[in-house]
Amino acid sequence: MKAIKIREGLHWVGAVDWDRRLFDALMPLPDGTSYNAYLLQGREKTVLLDAVEPAFAEALLDRLADLGVRRIDYVVSHHAEQDHSGTLPLVLEQFPEAVALCTKRGKGMLQDLLPLPAERLRVVASGETIDLGGRTLEFIEYPWVHWPETMMTYLREEGILFSCDFFGSHLAANRLFFPDRARQLDAARLYWAQIMMPFRRVIGRQFEKLVARPLSLICPSHGPLWDEPAAIVEPYRDWIFAKPKNHAVVAYVSMHDSTRRMVDHLIDALTAEGVGVSRFELSGADVGRLASALVDAATIVIGSPTVLGGLHPAAAYACLLANVLKPKARLAAFVGSHGWAGKAKDDFLRLTPKLQVDVVGAVAAKGAPRAETFAQLDALAKTIAERYATLGEETGGEDGEP
């Protein structure tokens, strides 16, 4: 397997995982993924930035061999998660002069996860630099993108940011510079929603300082590179800081059509009020797409019948997911039908304690919806539109360590 040249003395030596369809046994990967590793050579020193998922060790070693690499001085370990660090023990074994560079917290986590001798790991501080001979690497500790030990590396002379999972996407491709910018951005948004969004507030604290550096190229650890950094910096700025949009994510499940009819009516009413809608039928919904829709929606509506004394499990799963992803929604509502006791709403509230939303309404129907149900749904749509108009800008807020 061959290395791919990015610039003189900078090559991609990673792996493309075309066939992977699930990450963390949770996230759908419709387009596979890649594990990016980069070899950077100065006049005096050679650095490998990240390794790859252990199943792809051969690809990494092949590409290094293709470049004729005999000595690596440093291996930068931005992140201890195994898709980037799992091959580190093998790399250190194959290149006995190499020292792995990581954050203080990274050192502990790498040793928790992998058989790595302490003397082969060196802690670097944020702002510390190393001179490769004509090329200067600066380390930037940036915790919680998306683990607590994460850092990035900045190649000062050329304005290249090696950004770890940040700015990444699960998008397998045989080109480092993807020709379809809209598709790349769609994959990056899916990635943001499922990986970074829960840490939006803590990420926001360092974001402007990070991107104030001159940037000519961003090299993330998954997916294609960004040779026009603004193409991803601006969307990230919007996803982190912008006021949520006048848009409702309506996620529902229906057993005998009553809840579905309520949802249909509510969506018509929201449309008439000028509220955008993304609709998800939860018995078959793609949770990645659901997460992506939550990135900038102001309102979440859950629709579920009461079944066995609570939420339908498909709706419960959507609530759990929204709760842990912590989107920027400010408003929420519940709609649903029940046969004899309307208990589903209680579960909805119990399962979403981390959502910082005002619950602006709940509409229940005993059995099939009737004229008064539809009138209540019209009123709920009006309330959602009116409440959106009163929302202030994002405050940034303060989250403690997740």
Ligand code: FEO
């Ligand atoms: Fe791609 Fe968080 O590892």
